[in-house]
Amino acid sequence: MVPLCVRALVLTVVVSALRHYEDDLAHEDVADVVKDQFAELSLNWTRPLTPRLHPEARAELQRKRGESMIQMEKGCKPSKFRAMGKKLGEGAYAAVYKVEGKSQSYAMKVPHEGDAEADEAAEHEIEVMSAAKEHHCQHVLPLIEKNPCINGTKHINAIVTKLLPFDFDKWQKDYKVPSKCYQRVFDALRDGLDCMHGSGYMHGDLKPDNILFEDFDDDGCPTGVQLADFGISRKLSSLEGKFDGAYFMGSWHLPGTVFTRVEDPLKLSKGKSFFTPDRRIDECSFALLMFRFFKRRVSSIVKDVGKGACGPMGPGRKLMMP
Numbered sequence: 001m002v003p004l005c006v007r008a009l010v011l012t013v014v015v016s017a018l019r020h021y022e023d024d025l026a027h028e029d030v031a032d033v034v035k036d037q038f039a040e041l042s043l044n045w046t047r048p049l050t051p052r053l054h055p056e057a058r059a060e061l062q063r064k065r066g067e068s069m070i071q072m073e074k075g076c077k078p079s080k081f082r083a084m085g086k087k088l089g090e091g092a093y094a095a096v097y098k099v100e101g102k103s104q105s106y107a108m109k110v111p112h113e114g115d116a117e118a119d120e121a122a123e124h125e126i127e128v129m130s131a132a133k134e135h136h137c138q139h140v141l142p143l144i145e146k147n148p149c150i151n152g153t154k155h156i157n158a159i160v161t162k163l164l165p166f167d168f169d170k171w172q173k174d175y176k177v178p179s180k181c182y183q184r185v186f187d188a189l190r191d192g193l194d195c196m197h198g199s200g201y202m203h204g205d206l207k208p209d210n211i212l213f214e215d216f217d218d219d220g221c222p223t224g225v226q227l228a229d230f231g232i233s234r235k236l237s238s239l240e241g242k243f244d245g246a247y248f249m250g251s252w253h254l255p256g257t258v259f260t261r262v263e264d265p266l267k268l269s270k271g272k273s274f275f276t277p278d279r280r281i282d283e284c285s286f287a288l289l290m291f292r293f294f295k296r297r298v299s300s301i302v303k304d305v306g307k308g309a310c311g312p313m314g315p316g317r318k319l320m321m322p
Contacts, residue, residue, distance in 0.1 A: 043316070050092040111157050129161075132201075135198055144161055171222060202234055211226070212226045253285050257281060260272065266281065280309070
């Protein structure tokens, strides 16, 4: 007969071992293991939101930029683009329209009129895309023209880019995502992020609908992958205002670091309302995106950033990343 105290000790050791084993499984780079580990979780992979500043910061920005903002100026030298066509989409800060060039169609992104935060986001985007162009970033959407003049109207802070028909959100919803695409997708996104960081900026909003591509190859994998939408990109190591903590649950592709009233797992906060942009914020979003598409932990990100360093992410904030 085993004494009660001994049985209790054995039970404690077994429970402890199981906990450590489960913790190790959660970070294995093996698809089946991860799938089993999170089988009990109900993850609603809806499109995450792009966060905005908290109301007080937004009001202050509006005052700084002036209450009356002119989005368009009459009388300008016509650019090579003409005839704004149908609206292709709309986001938190801007709408995208189809415009015609001499021999092909392009996309024109126009910030929402009368919105100081949208105007500032557009200026960020122009700045980031210009820097990426100087660094010859192959997987960052190139800026073709800023402030285009179309039909006699100059669209201030609007940008014209390539018109790409697909994004990763559409890929996952409407097509099969082959596991063989893992390395190709990883390499394209890794190159795009590294080039952005090398040019001095973090993306800050890495999610499926902000990754565009041209077509599919014979294996059903995306070709011509481009990072896009740099409205909330920030200069690395600068001092930036945090986003409204009310977006924490909806903008689950970003770590808590960038939100007010939320714990900062990466320890980049400067007081309650500011943070220092860092490439690790993008790494957290990158790790989550690869897990979402391929159900695999990226061992290189785990090793580089730290196991669980990003804190809770994903739908319902149910996943520890990376």
